[in-house]
Amino acid sequence: MIHLPKGAAVRGYERRVEDAYFVLEGCITVGGEEAGHTIEERLGPKDVILTPASRVHYFRNDGVADAEFMLLAGTARAEDVRFQAA
Numbered sequence: 001m002i003h004l005p006k007g008a009a010v011r012g013y014e015r016r017v018e019d020a021y022f023v024l025e026g027c028i029t030v031g032g033e034e035a036g037h038t039i040e041e042r043l044g045p046k047d048v049i050l051t052p053a054s055r056v057h058y059f060r061n062d063g064v065a066d067a068e069f070m071l072l073a074g075t076a077r078a079e080d081v082r083f084q085a086a
Contacts, residue, residue, distance in 0.1 A: 009060030009086035017074035022048045026067025032057035
């Protein structure tokens with residue numbers, strides 16, 4: 001579960017497995033690179049998006065309120081990604 005205050009953002013990170021974002025409250029933007037182009041998707045409550053394995057991606061809250069979302073990683077191992085503010 002992630003609580004992301006409005007205006008906060010996380011730098012790009014990469015996992016060897018896919019992960020999914022499921023928004024509970026507020027809005028977030030999830031982005032990444034594909035074939036040399038930046039792709040971004042804005043998500044609101046009950047929206048979900050899968051991010052491919054081994055692709056750098058990031059998220060931010062550019063909405064008007066704080067956001068809460070679930071971030072699900074496709075592995076049973078302990079978390080190995082450390083988020084850094086953008």
